[in-house]
Amino acid sequence: MLRLYAMPGSGNSYKVQLLAALLEIEMEQINMSALDGSTRSGTYLEKNPIGKLPLLELDDGRFLPESGAILVYLAEGSDFLPDDRFMRAQMLSWMFFEQYSHEPALAAKRSIEVYPERAKGVTEAAKQTLLHRGYAALDVMESQLQKTDFLIGSKPTIADIALFAYTHDCDKGGFSLENHPHTALWLKRIEALPNFIKMPLK
Amino acid sequence: MLRLYAMPGSGNSYKVQLLAALLEIEMEQINMSALDGSTRSGTYLEKNPIGKLPLLELDDGRFLPESGAILVYLAEGSDFLPDDRFMRAQMLSWMFFEQYSHEPALAAKRSIEVYPERAKGVTEAAKQTLLHRGYAALDVMESQLQKTDFLIGSKPTIADIALFAYTHDCDKGGFSLENHPHTALWLKRIEALPNFIKMPLK
Numbered sequence: 001m002l003r004l005y006a007m008p009g010s011g012n013s014y015k016v017q018l019l020a021a022l023l024e025i026e027m028e029q030i031n032m033s034a035l036d037g038s039t040r041s042g043t044y045l046e047k048n049p050i051g052k053l054p055l056l057e058l059d060d061g062r063f064l065p066e067s068g069a070i071l072v073y074l075a076e077g078s079d080f081l082p083d084d085r086f087m088r089a090q091m092l093s094w095m096f097f098e099q100y101s102h103e104p105a106l107a108a109k110r111s112i113e114v115y116p117e118r119a120k121g122v123t124e125a126a127k128q129t130l131l132h133r134g135y136a137a138l139d140v141m142e143s144q145l146q147k148t149d150f151l152i153g154s155k156p157t158i159a160d161i162a163l164f165a166y167t168h169d170c171d172k173g174g175f176s177l178e179n180h181p182h183t184a185l186w187l188k189r190i191e192a193l194p195n196f197i198k199m200p201l202k
Numbered sequence: 203m204l205r206l207y208a209m210p211g212s213g214n215s216y217k218v219q220l221l222a223a224l225l226e227i228e229m230e231q232i233n234m235s236a237l238d239g240s241t242r243s244g245t246y247l248e249k250n251p252i253g254k255l256p257l258l259e260l261d262d263g264r265f266l267p268e269s270g271a272i273l274v275y276l277a278e279g280s281d282f283l284p285d286d287r288f289m290r291a292q293m294l295s296w297m298f299f300e301q302y303s304h305e306p307a308l309a310a311k312r313s314i315e316v317y318p319e320r321a322k323g324v325t326e327a328a329k330q331t332l333l334h335r336g337y338a339a340l341d342v343m344e345s346q347l348q349k350t351d352f353l354i355g356s357k358p359t360i361a362d363i364a365l366f367a368y369t370h371d372c373d374k375g376g377f378s379l380e381n382h383p384h385t386a387l388w389l390k391r392i393e394a395l396p397n398f399i400k401m402p403l404k
Contacts, residue, residue, distance in 0.1 A: 049342045050299055062288065066302075069295035076287055085278055086264065092294075093271035097252055099302045100268075140251045 002027040003057040005047075006200075007034055009114075011107055011165035012067040013054040014199040019071055019161050021197040023078055031202075035115065068095045071158040080158045090152045094159035097140070098166075105133035106166040110173030131174065138180050141167070145182035149189060156193060164190050169199070204229040205259040207249070208402075209236055211316075213309055213367035214269040215256040216401040221273055221363050223399040225280055233404075237317065270297045273360040282360045292354045296361035299342070300368075307335035308368045312375030333376065340382050343369070347384035351391060358395060366392050371401070 004020070004027045006013035020027050032038050032053055039051050048055045048065045056064040056073065064070055072092075075081040082088055109130040112119045141163065144151055151159045168187050170177070177184040190196065206222070206229045208215035222229050234240050234255055241253050250257045250267045258266040258275065266272055274294075277283040284290055311332040314321045343365065346353055353361045370389050372379070379386040392398065 049345045050303065052303075058288070064288070064291055064295060066295040066298040068298040069291045072294055073287065073291035085275065086260070086266070089266055089271045089275035092274055093266060093268040096268040096270040096298070096301055099298055100305075101252065101254075103302075104306070143251045 001059065003030060004028070005030045005032050005044075005053055005055040005057070007032055007053045008200050008202045010034070010053060011103070011110075011169075011199070012052075015067045015161055015165045016054050016056070016070050016074070017200055018164070018197060019074055019080065019158060022161075022193055022195050023074065023080070024195060025074060035117075068099060068162060071095070071162060075158045080156065080161070082152070082155075082157060087152055087157075091157045091159040094151050095162045097137075098159075098162045101133070101140075102137040102163065103166055105130050105137055106170050106173055106175065109134055109175070110166065110169070113173055134170070134173070134175055138167070138170070138175065138177070138183060141186075142180045142183050145186045150186065156190065160186075160190055165199075203261065205232060206230070207232050207234055207246075207255055207257040207259070209234055209255045210402050210404045212236070212255060213305070213312075213371075213401070214254075217269045217364055217367045218256050218258070218272050218276070219402055220366070220399060221276055221282065221360060224363075224395055224397050225276065225282070226397060227276060237319075270301060270364060273297070273364060277360045282358065282363070284354070284357075284359060289354055289359075293359045293361040296353050297364045299339075300361075300364045303335070303342075304339040304365060305368055307332050307339055308372050308375055308377065311336055311377070312368065312371070315375050336372070336375070336377055340369070340372070340377065340379070340385060343388075344382045344385050347388045352388065358392065362388075362392055367401075 002025065004016060006017060006029055008031055034053055038044060039053060045051055047063050050065050052065065054067055054070060056070045058064070064073055072081065082091065109127065112122055112127065148154065150156045151163065164187065167183065204227065206218060208219060208231055210233055236255055240246060241255060247253055249265050252267050254267065256269055256272060258272045260266070266275055274283065284293065311329065314324055314329065350356065352358045353365065366389065369385065
């Protein structure tokens with residue numbers, strides 16, 4: 001059976017947990033935390049030299065880090081990964097956008113607000129920069145979701161799963177979707193998918 | 203013909219230029235700059251709402267942003283994109299690692315050193331943090347390149363192209379590969395590939 005090393009309450013881990021639920025893929029789950037030092041331990045770094053969560057372990061003991069790569073691996077052959085060459089590239093484009101421009105703003109801001117120990121030494125100006133960058137990322141999503149129901153067209157792909165994770169609870173980081181109505185509707189569309197699960201918090 | 207909007211001297215643009223050279227793909231190139239505001243203009247944002255470079259325009263006028271997605275699109279069917287499902291996922295894992303953990307440290311540090319206007323207000327502590335994160339990313343690469351000639355095995359893939367871009371001139375950002383000998387050898391292996399080109403500076 002597949003094994004997932006995950007952090008409860010982390011959007012990056014939730015992406016994989018949500019896709020696995022939607023595709024009814026069974027996985028053994030091992031809960032870990034990026035906050036207690038265990039992902040920097042020698043035992044864990046042997047499994048994943050990057051020292052981050054989530055991490056997928058295959059039946060044969062091979063390891064795959066990085067949520068985006070795990071999503072692609074699990075979605076192969078399903079409707080969540082399109083066959084068309086350009087659509088697959090578009091989907092990856094949104095997933096790279098998520099890791100480079102979206103997550104570093106929205107997840108970082110949420111982390112500061114949710115985990116008090118991460119707020120230490122963070123200036124008000126730094127918080128404003130994160131808000132500004134986060135809204136810029138949400139604006140990019142909104143401009144697409146005005147045109148299509150999901151990020152690359154009329155059907156959900158793993159790009160939607162990847163961007164759902166840190167958009168669905170962006171209010172925890174102090175963001176509001178009041179001026180992003182199409183993004184708010186898109187969240188509802190994903191929540192209505194068969195087998196949808198909420199983010200595991202423990 | 204394919205058209206590439208690129209910034210001379212930018213590693214993210216170089217990734218695409220290098221792969222196109224290696225695969226002998228002809229592209230019309232339009233030079234732009236992320237520093238003169240033109241990537242934030244209305245005309246450009248219509249093409250790419252993310253407002254970044256590079257951007258690929260297909261023959262039929264469709265646009266594809268994000269260097270990693272462009273690499274995948276161009277490499278389809280070539281030896282730079284493996285057929286095996288796990289190897290493809292491993293390759294993407296390195297490419298997400300590059301955009302999330304490697305580029306934000308090495309490219310940011312290089313940017314501060316190369317473009318004086320970007321150094322304004324950057325504290326010594328912030329520079330040290332970038333150095334620390336950059337070396338952590340280089341350590342991850344070195345641990346893999348001790349075991350294999352290229353990042354996912356014995357042959358180069360677009361993961362190697364993606365990570366070459368901001369590793370090959372990391373000295374410009376104040377990094378040394380003295381303690382990363384396998385990474386230094388890997389650079390030479392990539393530079394020895396047929397049709398290799400240096401980073402276009404204009």
